[in-house]
Amino acid sequence: DQQVKQNSPSLSVQEGRISILNCDYTNSMFDYFLWYKKYPAEGPTFLISISSIKDENEDGRFTVFLNKSAKHLSLHIVPSQPGDSAVYFCAASLGYSGGSNYKLTFGKGTLLTVNP
Amino acid sequence: ETGVTQSPTHLIKTRGQQVTLRCSSQSGHNTVSWYQQALGQGPQFIFQYYREEENGRGNFPPRFSGLQFPNYSSELNVNALELDDSALYLCASSPGKKIQETQYFGPGTRLLVL
Numbered sequence: 001d002q003q004v005k006q007n008s009p010s011l012s013v014q015e016g017r018i019s020i021l022n023c024d025y026t027n028s029m030f031d032y033f034l035w036y037k038k039y040p041a042e043g044p045t046f047l048i049s050i051s052s053i054k055d056e057n058e059d060g061r062f063t064v065f066l067n068k069s070a071k072h073l074s075l076h077i078v079p080s081q082p083g084d085s086a087v088y089f090c091a092a093s094l095g096y097s098g099g100s101n102y103k104l105t106f107g108k109g110t111l112l113t114v115n116p
Numbered sequence: 117e118t119g120v121t122q123s124p125t126h127l128i129k130t131r132g133q134q135v136t137l138r139c140s141s142q143s144g145h146n147t148v149s150w151y152q153q154a155l156g157q158g159p160q161f162i163f164q165y166y167r168e169e170e171n172g173r174g175n176f177p178p179r180f181s182g183l184q185f186p187n188y189s190s191e192l193n194v195n196a197l198e199l200d201d202s203a204l205y206l207c208a209s210s211p212g213k214k215i216q217e218t219q220y221f222g223p224g225t226r227l228l229v230l
Contacts, residue, residue, distance in 0.1 A: 004158070032215050043118065043206055043221030044159070051216075089158055093215045102149070102215045103172060106158030 003027045004092050006107035014115055019077040021110050023090030026071065030092040034104065035064060035075050038087045047088075048075070080114045087111050118142075120209050120222035128228045134195045137225045141188040141209030147171070148190045149219065150182060153204040165190060166213055202229045 005024045013019045021035075031052040036044035050057040050064045050073070057064050063076045077084055090107040119142040129135050141148050147166045151159035161174035165184035179195040188209070194201055204226050208219040 006158075036221075041223060043120070043208070043223050045118070045221070046218045049216070091158075102147070102164060102213055103161045103174060104149075104151075104159070104219070105161070106151075108156065108158045 002107075003030075004090055004105050004107040006088075006090055006110050008110050009108070010111040010113070012113045012115060013080050015082055016079045019075075019080045019084065019112055019114065021075040021077075021088050021090075021112065023073050023075075023107055024071060025073075025092050027092070027094075027105075028071065029094055030105075032093045033064070033066060033073050034091045034093070035062075036089045036091060036106075037084075038089060038109070044089055077112075080112075082114045082116050085112060085114050118220040118222065120207065120220050122205075122207055122222040122225050124225060125223070126226045126228075128230065129197050130230050131197055131199060133197050133229075134193065135197060135227060137192045137194075137205050137207075137227070139190045139192070139207035139209075139222055141190065141207070142220060143188055145188060145209035145211055145220070147210045147213055147217075147219075148184055149208045149210075150190075150192045151206040151208065152176075152201075153206060153224070154200075155203070159206055162192070171213065197229045199229050202227060 034049040035047040038044045087109040091104040121140045149164040150162040153159040163173040184190040204224040208221045210217045
């Protein structure tokens with residue numbers, strides 16, 4: 001049973017345009033969400049996070065939006081750059097509210113290709 | 117560069133054998149988590165150690181075990197290897213146990229079980 005789903009295995013966008021990566025989750029108890037980026041032969045790198053008490057969090061070109069009622073989050077990258085080409089993983093956790101459950105549940109990932 | 121290293125980078129074993137994978141965390145990082153990433157899947161949580169004690173476990177059988185040492189290194193041991201254990205094994209370290217603290221991943225060890 002996959003609790004975090006990334007239904008698009010791949011996404012291709014033009015340089016300078018917006019990239020929108022989507023993620024759905026089924027466990028309504030998740031209270032912290034993260035996006036990781038992974039290049040080949042490297043481990044995942046933390047990109048941005050959001051707690052369930054917020055709807056939106058921005059960090060430079062990256063913005064994460066959380067829709068709790070739809071159990072959906074998205075990552076927006078504006079403008080997209082060729083160096084953003086990587087696999088993006090959505091992850092969720094139960095641990096924000098102070099519990100000791102730090103475990104991350106990951107989606108399968110979306111391969112983003114930004115074309116020059 | 118995350119400051120987290122793993123060894124070896126690649127490993128080939130046969131079914132039934134035992135394997136030890138190693139991780140060196142950033143200095144001062146008291147928490148290490150291990151993940152298994154099968155081909156085409158996202159990383160799956162195996163277990164976490166905090167200050168040398170197991171601090172939680174995912175849905176993996178007891179033949180997956182670990183150790184964490186005072187020098188910020190850790191090990192993942194897998195006994196009685198099965199073909200399905202073929203995967204990329206990732207370790208991630210963080211300073212403490214709060215989920216808000218960034219986890220830094222190593223590059224992984226790719227294990228192939230024949």
